[in-house]
Amino acid sequence: MVQQAERAAEAREDAPRRRGRPRSHLSDEKRRQIVAAAIEVFGEQGYNGAAFAAVAERVGMTLPGMLHYFRRKTDLLLAILEERDEEHFAMAEAGAGGGWTRQREVLRGIVARNARRPAVVRLFTVLSAEALCEGHPAGPWFRARSERVAGAVAAALRDSQARGELRDDLDPVALAVEICAALEGLHVWWLRRPDQLDLVAQFDLYLERLERAVLA
Numbered sequence: 053m054v055q056q057a058e059r060a061a062e063a064r065e066d067a068p069r070r071r072g073r074p075r076s077h078l079s080d081e082k083r084r085q086i087v088a089a090a091i092e093v094f095g096e097q098g099y100n101g102a103a104f105a106a107v108a109e110r111v112g113m114t115l116p117g118m119l120h121y122f123r124r125k126t127d128l129l130l131a132i133l134e135e136r137d138e139e140h141f142a143m144a145e146a147g148a149g150g151g152w153t154r155q156r157e158v159l160r161g162i163v164a165r166n167a168r169r170p171a172v173v174r175l176f177t178v179l180s181a182e183a184l185c186e187g188h189p190a191g192p193w194f195r196a197r198s199e200r201v202a203g204a205v206a207a208a209l210r211d212s213q214a215r216g217e218l219r220d221d222l223d224p225v226a227l228a229v230e231i232c233a234a235l236e237g238l239h240v241w242w243l244r245r246p247d248q249l250d251l252v253a254q255f256d257l258y259l260e261r262l263e264r265a266v267l268a
Contacts, residue, residue, distance in 0.1 A: 083122075083131075085111050086111050086113075086121055086128065089107050089110040089111040090107045090131075091172055091175050092110060092171060093106050093107050093110055094107075094129070094175050095171050095172075095174045095175035095178060098178050098182060099125075099129055099178070099179055099182055100182055100188075104118075104125045104128075107128065126189040129179070129190055130189075130190070130193065132175065133176075133179070133190065133193055133197075151211065151215050151217055152208075152209075152212040152215075152267075153217075155205075155208040155209075155212065158208075159231070159235075159255075160256070160259070163235070163251060163255045164252050166239065166251065167242075167251045170246065173242075173243065177239060177240060177243060179194075180236075198232070202228045202232050203228075205228035205231055205232060206224045206225045209222070209227055209228055216268055217268055218268055219266055219268050220268070222266055227266065231262070235255070238251060238254055238255055238258070241254075242254075
């Protein structure tokens with residue numbers, strides 16, 4: 053029945069359309085559904101442990117049908133990672149040049165957003181750990197991302213120093229690494245103890261202690 057329904061859906065999508073949404077919109081919507089299903093499956097089983105077909109089953113498609121959208125498992129993995137970070141970096145870029153107050157708001161906004169998306173955070177954390185293994189397809193992506201994130205935070209800290217908001221004897225690169233490490237560690241603890249740890253409140257406590265040490 054599922055295969056028949058899938059073939060019927062694909063036939064409808066291939067047929068000429070006189071009204072309604074363009075085919076590209078339907079294709080984009082299906083891709084979003086597949087990515088959402090993959091977030092669940094990879095988050096539950098890990099990237100290495102999850103079968104590509106399990107994602108197709110979760111979204112109610114045949115494997116050949118899903119291959120129309122993502123030819124390889126690694127393509128789907130990168131789509132998930134890029135979608136998540138595109139939103140975060142858009143938030144960070146919006147706060148560029150706004151000094152420490154704005155940077156604080158950006159960091160807190162990212163944490164608050166993550167607190168509402170535990171499945172995505174769990175997946176990202178699992179993949180980040182798996183990517184430490186030699187030869188993992190996401191290894192280069194995570195290394196590049198770490199450098200990009202730390203670089204963006206360091207640039208914001210330099211701007212804050214230039215404004216006289218932060219102590220001028222601080223190393224912005226070292227402080228950026230500390231902030232990124234604190235963020236990653238807090239997320240891991242939160243995933244392990246979601247009922248006992250308020251992610252946003254705990255990050256606020258960290259920021260308060262940090263500011264007492266670094267503000268000019």
